[in-house]
Each structure stands twice: as structure tokens, then as C-alpha cells.
Amino acid sequence: GAGVSQSPRYKVAKRGQDVALRCDPISGHVSLFWYQQALGQGPEFLTYFQNEAQLDKSGLPSDRFFAERPEGSVSTLKIQRTQQEDSAVYLCASSPSPAGEIRYGYTFGSGTRLTVV
Amino acid sequence: AQSVTQLGSHVSVSEGALVLLRCNYSSSVPPYLFWYVQYPNQGLQLLLKYTTGATLVKGINGFEAEFKKSETSFHLTKPSAHMSDAAEYFCAVLTGGGNKLTFGTGTQLKVEL
Numbered sequence: 001g002a003g004v005s006q007s008p009r010y011k012v013a014k015r016g017q018d019v020a021l022r023c024d025p026i027s028g029h030v031s032l033f034w035y036q037q038a039l040g041q042g043p044e045f046l047t048y049f050q051n052e053a054q055l056d057k058s059g060l061p062s063d064r065f066f067a068e069r070p071e072g073s074v075s076t077l078k079i080q081r082t083q084q085e086d087s088a089v090y091l092c093a094s095s096p097s098p099a100g101e102i103r104y105g106y107t108f109g110s111g112t113r114l115t116v117v
Numbered sequence: 118a119q120s121v122t123q124l125g126s127h128v129s130v131s132e133g134a135l136v137l138l139r140c141n142y143s144s145s146v147p148p149y150l151f152w153y154v155q156y157p158n159q160g161l162q163l164l165l166k167y168t169t170g171a172t173l174v175k176g177i178n179g180f181e182a183e184f185k186k187s188e189t190s191f192h193l194t195k196p197s198a199h200m201s202d203a204a205e206y207f208c209a210v211l212t213g214g215g216n217k218l219t220f221g222t223g224t225q226l227k228v229e230l
Contacts, residue, residue: 031135033217042220043161056216091160099216105151106218108160113144 002026004109006092012081012115021077021112025094032075033106034067035091043091048076050098082116089113118211119144120195123221127219131229133170136195140182143189149211151218152182154203164206167191177201203228 005024012018031050035043036059039098045059052071060067066084069075079086093106142148143178149168153161165176173183182189191208205225209218 028155031216032214035218040222042209042222043218045217045219059217099214105163105166108153108158110158113158117222 004092004094006105006109006112008112009110010113013115015084015116016081017116018078018080019082019114021051021079021090021114022079023075023094023109025075025092026096026107027072029094029096030098031095031106032069033093033095034077035076035093035108037089037091037111039088042068046090047104048075048099052107055099062096071099079114082114084116087114087116119146119148119210119219121150121208121210121219121221123208123224124208125224126222127162127212127227128200129227129229130214133197134199136193136198136226137182138193138206138208138226140191140221141189141192142191142208142210144210149215150184151209152176152180153207153209153220154204155223158224161207164193168186198226198228200228200230202226217221224227 007022034046037043047067048056049069064080066078089111091111093108095106120143123142151166152164165174167184175181180195206225208221
């Protein structure tokens, strides 16, 4: 597609429910990133994939968060047993370059707004 | 650790006036610096970036930023504000070997008639 597509745009989950957020990067983009943006804050890094390999997951806040990109294109961020503090906008970004070659920058999707009630 | 600080969480200017959004960075290595804009309920759009070379960087929508190593700054400017510039602006530095952006807390720009 022309841009990074994320679905759903909005998700309301009851506390304790599992959720799955989807990211369709720009076709052919090697790198894929997930960021979490709490209300009134800047985005914070969660994890990075180069093709299907998850090379950095240092930003995942707990073992309830899990991300995958099995075929090197679409990625899913899964949150198990959601808590109220998980409420945030989850942004996906992709880049045609591998990490360390940032000349193209990153293209962000519009995000998924997760509200845990 | 590399980080950015954005001074002023809210900035208000009149239409046609100069826009100045401040960003200072902390980095032990030559930084790669970015400015992104976020409109309500949308993702982040890249305005401009500094990697190497010319320290005055021009971006989209008439914005520019100047990398000043001596001041550890990367302030964003636009000579004449337009109503459509009202949005939130984020400064960011590339860290972690080039695989993560560290963002500031953002500056909300309001443009008044």
C-alpha cells in the first residue's frame, strides 16, 4: 500500500482481556518498529524487526507484551491480560533501510488507540 | 544516554508570525535529529532531519531547523505561521545503534487569527 496501515483504529478492552493490534507496513520495507504513545507524551520505543527477525525488544514494558512478524511483512502486537496502564496509542513505523541506515527515515501509521476499561 | 528536551509544552503565535519551537539534545556521539508533526488522531509525519553535512536543514511546509553543536540545539522555525500549522511537534534523536527514536515530550502549537 501507499502508507503504513494499522488496524483497528480504536479498541476498547475490558481489563484482563487479550488484544491484538495489526500493522501492515509499506510493501518491501525491511524495518518495522512499534512505539507506545501515552496521553500527552511523546512516543516510546517498544520493539524493532528487521524482516522477520526481532532484533530489539528492549522497550516492551512487561512479558504481557509480545510482537511478531512471521513472514517479514505484516506484524502483530499482542497484549495479554490488559491493564489500565496499557491505555495508549500504539504506533507502527516502517523503513526501507535496515537499522543504522536512516537516510529514508521512518514512515508512521495513524496508530491504534487502545482504551482499557 | 541520548535524549531530547523540548522547552514549552504549549506555544501560541499569531497567523503570519514567526514560529520557533525549541529542542535541545544530549548525545555522546554525533546525533541524527528529527522533527515530526502530529495532527489530531493521526500518526507522525516527518518534517525534516539532520544527519550530516549542512547544518541548516529545510523541510516540508516551509519549516527549517538549524543544528548547533555548540549549543546542543536543533530548534524548528517557520517565518510565517499558517492556521494549518496548528498541531503537535516532536523532536527526536536516533539512538540504540540506529534502531530507535527517542522523542521529546512534544510542543503543542496554536495559531491564532
